Amino acid sequence: MNAITQKPLPAAAIAPTREAPPGIVVKDLALRYGQQTIFEHLNLEIHSGEFIALLGASGVGKSSLLKIIAGLATPSAGSVVGSDGLPLAGRIAYMGQQDLLYPWLTVRQNVTLGARLRGEKADEAWADHLLEQVGLAGRDNLLPAALSGGMRQRAAVARTLYERRPIVLMDEPFSALDALTRAKVQDLAAELLTDCTALLITHDPLEACRLGRHLIVLAGHPATLGEPITLDGLPPRAPDNPQVLQSQGRLLRILTELHQ
Amino acid sequence: MNSLQRGIRPLIIFAGLLLIWYGVTLTGVPNYLLPTPFTVAKALWTGREYLGYHFLVTLSEIALGLLCGLALGMVLALTMMFSPRLQQWLMPVLIISQAIPVFALAPLLVLWLGFGMASKIVMATLIIFFPVTASFFDGLRRTEPGWLELAKTMNAGGLAELRHVRLMAALPSFGSGLRVAAAVAPIGAIIGEWVGSSSGLGYVMLNANARVQTEVCFAALFLLALMAIVLVQLVDISVRKLLYWVPDSSKTY
Numbered sequence A: 001m002n003a004i005t006q007k008p009l010p011a012a013a014i015a016p017t018r019e020a021p022p023g024i025v026v027k028d029l030a031l032r033y034g035q036q037t038i039f040e041h042l043n044l045e046i047h048s049g050e051f052i053a054l055l056g057a058s059g060v061g062k063s064s065l066l067k068i069i070a071g072l073a074t075p076s077a078g079s080v081v082g083s084d085g086l087p088l089a090g091r092i093a094y095m096g097q098q099d100l101l102y103p104w105l106t107v108r109q110n111v112t113l114g115a116r117l118r119g120e121k122a123d124e125a126w127a128d129h130l131l132e133q134v135g136l137a138g139r140d141n142l143l144p145a146a147l148s149g150g151m152r153q154r155a156a157v158a159r160t161l162y163e164r165r166p167i168v169l170m171d172e173p174f175s176a177l178d179a180l181t182r183a184k185v186q187d188l189a190a191e192l193l194t195d196c197t198a199l200l201i202t203h204d205p206l207e208a209c210r211l212g213r214h215l216i217v218l219a220g221h222p223a224t225l226g227e228p229i230t231l232d233g234l235p236p237r238a239p240d241n242p243q244v245l246q247s248q249g250r251l252l253r254i255l256t257e258l259h260q
Numbered sequence B: 001m002n003s004l005q006r007g008i009r010p011l012i013i014f015a016g017l018l019l020i021w022y023g024v025t026l027t028g029v030p031n032y033l034l035p036t037p038f039t040v041a042k043a044l045w046t047g048r049e050y051l052g053y054h055f056l057v058t059l060s061e062i063a064l065g066l067l068c069g070l071a072l073g074m075v076l077a078l079t080m081m082f083s084p085r086l087q088q089w090l091m092p093v094l095i096i097s098q099a100i101p102v103f104a105l106a107p108l109l110v111l112w113l114g115f116g117m118a119s120k121i122v123m124a125t126l127i128i129f130f131p132v133t134a135s136f137f138d139g140l141r142r143t144e145p146g147w148l149e150l151a152k153t154m155n156a157g158g159l160a161e162l163r164h165v166r167l168m169a170a171l172p173s174f175g176s177g178l179r180v181a182a183a184v185a186p187i188g189a190i191i192g193e194w195v196g197s198s199s200g201l202g203y204v205m206l207n208a209n210a211r212v213q214t215e216v217c218f219a220a221l222f223l224l225a226l227m228a229i230v231l232v233q234l235v236d237i238s239v240r241k242l243l244y245w246v247p248d249s250s251k252t253y
Helices: A062-070 A107-111 A113-118 A124-133 A149-162 A179-192 A205-211 A242-259 B002-026 B037-046 B048-082 B084-099 B102-113 B117-141 B145-153 B158-195 B201-210 B214-242
Strands: A024-033 A036-046 A051-055 A077-082 A092-095 A167-171 A197-201 A214-219
Touching (some): A036 A062, A051 A205, A062 A092, A092 A149, A092 B145, A107 A113, A107 A124, A124 A149, A179 A205, B002 B037, B037 B214, B048 B084, B048 B117, B048 B158, B048 B201, B048 B214, B084 B117, B102 B117, B158 B201
Parallel strands (some): A051 A197
Antiparallel strands (some): A024 A077
16 A cells, blocks of 8 residues: 655646646555456555656556556456546547557558547647657658658657647557667657656666656555655656666666565 | 569460460360360350350359348448347358358259349359458457557547447458458359359350350350459459558468
């Protein structure tokens, strides 16, 4: 039973131009498959505009937790609501482990996918802006098959941002990229997600330390949340930032100890 | 160069087969057993009106059978996707329908539906719908879960999900079913014509065979093969157009 009791930053400091995004309140959450309890009595509060990185071994239930928050899976008990007390449905953008670009749509059509699925007219100006920002401006008419892994992931970032959702959930979105591309896409994501409440699942302590404000480890059977590690400074932090290096070492140690 | 080779290759194969055929006729096989290519060509030319008429009959049977089979196959696949309970009842029936050889059904269909085109179209439909249903249903069921989840987080309605995700994702499977359907489509029509008909290429072949007009039989066979090849090619081209986004690794022709 752990909760982050960090005071939220004043809204103005996070998003001077728009309304503060809602936080996430996970209350007494449990997930069971038959006899097996993945986790129970899980409590987590993510404050408005914070970037949380969630780490843990494979199979510990990180992705299940994220899917429950995203409304894609049903918990056995407990609830997830916004910090304003309202449900999160319709306020969440989700990035999965794969880029999940639809192969029959062009890059631009993939970015504006939400509009297509809701039967709305696509906001082409907004799509142009996002494509520009992720560096795919000249490639908007290509099919995903013609893109490299890094470009595909950047297109997925643009698609996520197109939704203008205040909360963004990410399930190891960058794990399939090579180190250099990953660093670039991380920088991009960190810059573009500054106005959002974000929860990132990752295997990679360096990624967690570069992007997260609070780092939390999910471990054990049934799984519990560890004490959060808090980092100062705005992400993306430099990979050779002493704080990043130190936290990374500490995280790795925690993870290996937990693993034994 | 490569595409040129691909274009020429069928012609070379065709010419080679003709040569072998001609070579065999030179060994003294009687004409009523194996006519020469020239006799067949002559039969094609002199019987062009007669053959042309029957060609069109068989062609329309196949085309209508293909349309009905496709429609039935797609409707069945969609029905089974929407209702898992119905699927449990439908699937055994479909499998039974395929366990009965169409050859055995042909006389009954002719008895029920007469000597006209209806019995042939039904026969072709029966042969065609199953590969379409099976492959399309398989494709509809195996939509990448991540694509569906993504659509859900974007508040997609059920119809939008079907139209923009499931159907599109099932197209490659549908395409392979369509290819099989095009390849087997002529079988149904021809069997129907053999069992009882007064027109169509199957009727021509049966008739010519009984009168030992082997060259007419060959001419009809040639037209039938031509029709089948063109049909398969046309379907292949349209499937590739439909699947513009699938990397072209499965070139079969």
